[in-house]
Amino acid sequence: MMFPPKICLLLLFTIQTIFPVSFAFGETSATFGKLSEQSSVSLLTVYPRDKAVYAIFGHTAIRVQDPERQIDWVYNYGFFDSSKPHFIYHFVKGETDYILGVENYRDFLFSYAADHSAVDEQVLNLSLEEKESVFNFLNTNALPENREYRYNYFFDNCTTRPRNIIEQHIKGQVAYPDLEAKTTFRDWVHICTAPYPWLSFGIDLVLGCGADSTIHARNVMFLPVGLMLAFDHAEVIRDRVSSPLVKEKLAVLDSEDRNVDAYRQGRASKQSIRSFFRSPLPITWGIFLLVAGFTIAGYYRKRNSRAVDFLLFSVAGIAGCIVCYICFVSTHPCTSYNLNAIGLHPLHGIAALLMLFGNCRKLVGRYHRINFIVLSIFILIQYFLPQEIPAAAIPLILCLWMRSGMRGMSSKYGIEKIKNIET
Numbered sequence: 001m002m003f004p005p006k007i008c009l010l011l012l013f014t015i016q017t018i019f020p021v022s023f024a025f026g027e028t029s030a031t032f033g034k035l036s037e038q039s040s041v042s043l044l045t046v047y048p049r050d051k052a053v054y055a056i057f058g059h060t061a062i063r064v065q066d067p068e069r070q071i072d073w074v075y076n077y078g079f080f081d082s083s084k085p086h087f088i089y090h091f092v093k094g095e096t097d098y099i100l101g102v103e104n105y106r107d108f109l110f111s112y113a114a115d116h117s118a119v120d121e122q123v124l125n126l127s128l129e130e131k132e133s134v135f136n137f138l139n140t141n142a143l144p145e146n147r148e149y150r151y152n153y154f155f156d157n158c159t160t161r162p163r164n165i166i167e168q169h170i171k172g173q174v175a176y177p178d179l180e181a182k183t184t185f186r187d188w189v190h191i192c193t194a195p196y197p198w199l200s201f202g203i204d205l206v207l208g209c210g211a212d213s214t215i216h217a218r219n220v221m222f223l224p225v226g227l228m229l230a231f232d233h234a235e236v237i238r239d240r241v242s243s244p245l246v247k248e249k250l251a252v253l254d255s256e257d258r259n260v261d262a263y264r265q266g267r268a269s270k271q272s273i274r275s276f277f278r279s280p281l282p283i284t285w286g287i288f289l290l291v292a293g294f295t296i297a298g299y300y301r302k303r304n305s306r307a308v309d310f311l312l313f314s315v316a317g318i319a320g321c322i323v324c325y326i327c328f329v330s331t332h333p334c335t336s337y338n339l340n341a342i343g344l345h346p347l348h349g350i351a352a353l354l355m356l357f358g359n360c361r362k363l364v365g366r367y368h369r370i371n372f373i374v375l376s377i378f379i380l381i382q383y384f385l386p387q388e389i390p391a392a393a394i395p396l397i398l399c400l401w402m403r404s405g406m407r408g409m410s411s412k413y414g415i416e417k418i419k420n421i422e423t
Contacts, residue, residue: 035066171238368404
């Protein structure tokens, strides 16, 4: 792989908001009825944290509290059943079913307090009738026959579900403020992945053109932080009378994480110099310089190293299989029409295998010439494409371009008479 083994591209879009807490569907989910005047409905936002890959995007849940009825439950749309057959395959393909779970509020907080996670609570400005409507809907939705839904990273996840439920049970209209600047899905993903450059690089490789389209205020609510910021400034219009959606905001759990303040403002955290040198960009440029050194040395020594080409194109072919599978087979949103597939595709792997056979030299030479032309055009027009190409991918593409140019042109003009050795 081109990046550390900690980063598994196959799981990037499937474990964003999963938390290891127990289900409580028994008496809790079957309890319906009236709430008292002291009841409240809140939105809980768990800030991104670096405990695991799934935790860096944060989490959202709904809290229903009624002291008179001794109710204090949290409704969580982030559960899944890993015991289902072919679970990993469905993860990768984007056909994962998530489940609504219910737990006690104290248990919910305890799990995050142990991780030193920050949690904010937004008490919503709802009427008693609206609170009862939300409460009864959640209990009905938590029943075994209703609790499952098809997860969609950008448009139907554990954050968009609470938003939709709250909107649907308000006797009025929720108005959100417009975004101050033009942003994209990719920009908002970067807010959470900025402290993790390798993960950000992997996500950028598999996201396609759709992630770079300008989005409106409602689209940013796929992220817990985005939904929280939108609710902070949202208004509820009832009978032409406007009032804030959030009645009170509380920091129920604080954290020493320096990134929390940045998240509260919808900004990505700043990276230190130390983290920069652990990022993929200097490493991929280092790989480029190494390959350039082999290429220049081979040119002056009149020798080409097939071992370098085999290794380089094999790795590019493996990465291309992942990119193309998620682009053409997976149902994940915003992954189709991925222009990264121009530079990274499975044909590189096939070419690497053909390099092992001496009688395929002419065919490999033609492949190198075609690849050199395609990558030349791709490199020249990359800044005009409707998709952001990861900066760390450019040096790797330049490696393929340089080796194809060297091998393709030498094959065409008869320089293959030069002795080829494997290093």
